Every structure is written in structure tokens, then in C-alpha cells.
Amino acid sequence: MSDTLAKKDRAAETRTRILDAAASLFRDKGYAAVSLRGIADAADMKAGSVYYHFKSKEEIVLEVLNLGIERVHKTVKAVFDTGKGNQENAALITDAICAHLETLLEHTDYTSANVRIHGQVPEAIRSEALVVRRRYEALWDDILAHGKAAGDIRQDVDLKMFRLMLIGSLNATLEWFDPEKGSARDISRAYAAILLNGLMDK
Amino acid sequence: MSDTLAKKDRAAETRTRILDAAASLFRDKGYAAVSLRGIADAADMKAGSVYYHFKSKEEIVLEVLNLGIERVHKTVKAVFDTGKGNQENAALITDAICAHLETLLEHTDYTSANVRIHGQVPEAIRSEALVVRRRYEALWDDILAHGKAAGDIRQDVDLKMFRLMLIGSLNATLEWFDPEKGSARDISRAYAAILLNGLMDK
DNA sequence: CATTAATTCTAACTAACGTTAGACAACAAA
DNA sequence: TTTGTTGTCTAACGTTAGTTAGAATTAATG
Numbered sequence: 001m002s003d004t005l006a007k008k009d010r011a012a013e014t015r016t017r018i019l020d021a022a023a024s025l026f027r028d029k030g031y032a033a034v035s036l037r038g039i040a041d042a043a044d045m046k047a048g049s050v051y052y053h054f055k056s057k058e059e060i061v062l063e064v065l066n067l068g069i070e071r072v073h074k075t076v077k078a079v080f081d082t083g084k085g086n087q088e089n090a091a092l093i094t095d096a097i098c099a100h101l102e103t104l105l106e107h108t109d110y111t112s113a114n115v116r117i118h119g120q121v122p123e124a125i126r127s128e129a130l131v132v133r134r135r136y137e138a139l140w141d142d143i144l145a146h147g148k149a150a151g152d153i154r155q156d157v158d159l160k161m162f163r164l165m166l167i168g169s170l171n172a173t174l175e176w177f178d179p180e181k182g183s184a185r186d187i188s189r190a191y192a193a194i195l196l197n198g199l200m201d202k
Numbered sequence: 203m204s205d206t207l208a209k210k211d212r213a214a215e216t217r218t219r220i221l222d223a224a225a226s227l228f229r230d231k232g233y234a235a236v237s238l239r240g241i242a243d244a245a246d247m248k249a250g251s252v253y254y255h256f257k258s259k260e261e262i263v264l265e266v267l268n269l270g271i272e273r274v275h276k277t278v279k280a281v282f283d284t285g286k287g288n289q290e291n292a293a294l295i296t297d298a299i300c301a302h303l304e305t306l307l308e309h310t311d312y313t314s315a316n317v318r319i320h321g322q323v324p325e326a327i328r329s330e331a332l333v334v335r336r337r338y339e340a341l342w343d344d345i346l347a348h349g350k351a352a353g354d355i356r357q358d359v360d361l362k363m364f365r366l367m368l369i370g371s372l373n374a375t376l377e378w379f380d381p382e383k384g385s386a387r388d389i390s391r392a393y394a395a396i397l398l399n400g401l402m403d404k
Numbered sequence: 405c406a407t408t409a410a411t412t413c414t415a416a417c418t419a420a421c422g423t424t425a426g427a428c429a430a431c432a433a434a
Numbered sequence: 435t436t437t438g439t440t441g442t443c444t445a446a447c448g449t450t451a452g453t454t455a456g457a458a459t460t461a462a463t464g
């Protein structure tokens with residue numbers, strides 16, 4: 001019974017093991033620097049066996065990229081859907097920023113792999129991955145439009161540009177983040193405060 | 203006369219041609235994806251000849267990285283040195299942001315190569331490049347400290363974190379910048395305004 | 405137990421990599 | 435013209451890359 005289930009899932013589990021290994025390696029070393037033999041090693045198998053589950057390295061990286069975006073997307077969307085009816089916009093946007101940043105820094109290699117290697121993969125892959133990425137950007141456009149409609153946002157801010165800066169600055173934390181020197185939560189709070197209120201006094 | 207000079211400089215010119223080619227390729231494709239044959243091609247020579255000027259690929263990338271940082275450093279430092287006596291801090295910081303961003307987006311492949319591949323090079327190289335990078339970060343710490351001393355900066359902002367966010371968000375523009383859709387100058391202005399004043403009204 | 409299906413492994417292929425040694429060319433000095 | 439220096443080229447080296455075909459293994463079905 002659970003045997004049959006386990007059997008059915010065995011291939012899927014191996015697939016996941018390969019993807020996990022790939023995500024972690026891509027995140028650490030970049031796309032080109034990771035070999036299929038390296039991925040296979042980390043997934044406890046031989047290079048040739050990987051091709052039973054994926055037909056190329058590019059297929060693996062595409063799935064890693066998409067899973068990465070989908071995970072942040074889900075988290076941030078949940079925050080927005082929950083809060084948009086009953087939270088102030090400042091609090092709502094702050095929570096959404098925290099959701100993005102904490103997922104990026106703590107919860108999964110997929111998200112950080114996405115950020116780090118998106119610009120390194122072959123163009124055909126990148127443009128496929130862009131489709132999923134655009135959906136996530138659109139979510140942020142919704143969040144910001146929601147705030148603007150309520151009149152809580154400065155009129156002179158270009159929201160497209162703000163969204164680019166927001167996501168860019170959050171993703172850039174990967175380059176220096178060290179959990180020993182400050183929790184993801186603290187960093188999220190500080191980032192949100194600066195993005196919402198700025199640096200200068202008055 | 204100018205013959206003798208040209209002769210003396212010939213090796214240096216070739217070196218520069220190699221570095222230019224390498225910077226441009228690294229910027230576009232990442233570190234591992236660029237081959238010495240590719241660099242040689244772009245510099246109009248054969249792969250073996252490159253080794254007359256550099257002893258390894260790592261030596262090339264280290265020089266590209268360092269030249270990249272040094273160029274932004276020089277530009278931003280000039281702005282700071284000129285303005286710190288007679289400019290308001292908001293204007294001074296705005297100008298420094300513009301200097302960084304315009305150098306990054308328009309003036310040289312070296313700077314953008316640095317941003318894109320710093321996380322991809324072998325650790326030995328990265329830690330050498332970090333020395334130069336730290337000097338640039340220290341310049342920004344000076345700029346911000348100068349603003350804080352004048353009382354123009356909000357007391358509750360962690361300046362170390364702000365500096366990380368500032369540089370990170372500026373560098374991230376590389377991922378989407380397209381000169382056809384907006385000049386580097388316009389983007390710089392918009393970024394500075396958001397960083398200094400924030401998103402929210404009041 | 406025999407058979408079939410689902411995985412994994414072995415072993416190889418071609419192509420490309422960074423690097424090197426030594427022949428060759430270009431040019432200045434003599 | 436000969437010589438010496440500087441720079442480039444050719445050709446190869448050993449290694450590793452992504453990928454493939456087919457044998458070997460494992461587990462489920464009859």
C-alpha cells in the first residue's frame with residue numbers, strides 16, 4: 001500500500017535529489033562552473049544516471065530557476081492576499097519585503113540559485129525563465145499599485161523603477177549575507193525602513 | 203622619436219587589448235564561460251600568445267576586477283573631494299550615487315565585469331580582489347559619516363547596512379539596464395531620490 | 405520462478421578547456 | 435647584412451566537459 005506509493009514516487013524523489021543538489025551547487029559556484037558529474041556526486045549517483053531523469057543540463061537548470069521564483073512568489077502572494085484587506089500599506093509592504101528576503105536568505109537554495117545564475121545561463125533558457133519571473137514582478141506591481149491607490153505613496157516616485165530597485169536591492173543581499181552577523185529578519189526590517197522612509201532626516 | 207615610444211608601448215597596448223576583450227566577455231558571459239581562446243579571438247590573436255603577456259587566466263581576471271573597482275573609486279572620490287566643502291549633503295550624496303551609476307552603466311566594461319563575476323572567480327582571486335573593494339566601501343563610509351556628522355541623516359539608520367544596500371542596489375541595475383529605455387543619468391536621479399527620501403508619503 | 409519494467413552503472417565518444425614548448429616572424433641595433 | 439630581442443604562431447599535452455549506448459542491476463508482476 002504505502003509500498004506502492006513509495007514505488008510510484010521513487011523516480012520523483014530521485015529527481016528532487018538531483019534538483020536539490022544542482023540548486024545548491026549552482027548557488028555556490030555559478031552555472032558554468034558546475035559539472036554534471038558534480039551534480040551526480042552530490043546526489044549520490046553516477047553522471048550517466050542523471051540522464052534517465054533529465055535530458056540535459058539545461059533542463060535541470062531551467063527547473064531550478066523556475067522553482068526558485070515560484071517559491072518566493074508563493075510566499076509573497078500569501079502575505080499580500082492576507083494583508084491587503086486589513087493592514088496599513090506601510091505594514092503590508094514591509095511584510096512583503098520581509099517575506100521575499102527571508103525566503104531568499106534562509107528557506108531554499110532554489111531562490112538564491114535563481115538570483116545568482118539567472119544572468120549566466122544560455123539565452124534560450126534565460127528567456128524561458130523570464131516568463132515565470134515576469135509573473136513575480138507583476139505581483140509587486142500589484143502590491144505597489146494598491147498602495148498608490150490608497151494615496152500612501154509619494155506621487156513623484158516611478159513605481160516601475162521602484163520595483164526594479166526593490167527587488168534588485170533585496171537580491172543583492174546574497175552577496176554579503178552572513179547569518180552569524182545578523183538575522184535575515186533584522187536585515188529585512190532595516191531594508192524595509194530605508195526603502196519606505198529613506199536615508200535623510202526631515 | 204614617436205617611433206621609439208610606440209615600440210616601447212607596443213606590449214602595453216596588446217596587454218590592454220587583451221584586458222579590454224576579457225572585461226567585455228566576462229561581463230557578458232561570466233567567468234567560467236569565457237575561454238582563453240575566446241579572449242584571444244576578441245583581441246585578434248591566438249590563445250598561446252596571450253601567455254606572453256599574462257601567466258594565467260586568473261591573472262587576467264584579477265587585473266580586470268581591480269581595474270573595475272579602481273575606476274568607480276576614482277570617479278566617486280573626485281565627486282566627494284570636490285563637493286564636501288561646499289555642497290549640501292543631499293546634493294553631495296546624490297552626485298556620488300550618480301557618479302557610481304553612470305560609470306557602471308556607461309563608461310567601462312571593467313566596472314560591470316567586476317560586479318557580475320566577483321562571486322564566480324576562484325576564492326584565491328576573490329580574496330585578493332576584496333582588498334581593493336574594501337577600500338571603495340570605506341570611501342562610502344566616509345561619505346555617509348560626513349553626512350551624519352552634519353546631522354542631515356536620520357539617527358535610526360544603520361549606516362553600514364545602508365551602504366550595503368546602496369552599493370547593492372546600484373550594482374543590480376546591470377541586470378536590467380537598457381540605454382534605449384532610459385538614460386543612466388535619469389536612473390541615477392530616480393535612485394538617489396528614493397534612497398534619500400523613501401517611497402512613502404510624508 | 406520467470407519475465408518484464410524501471411533504474412543505475414560502465415565505458416566510451418567528441419569537443420573544448422588551460423597551458424606549454426619550440427618554431428617562426430618582425431623589427432631595432434650593430 | 436648579421437645579430438638579438440620581442441612578440442606571435444603552431445601544435446600538442448593532459449584533463450574535463452556534456453552526452454550516449456548498452457550492459458547490469460534492482461524491484462514488481464505474472
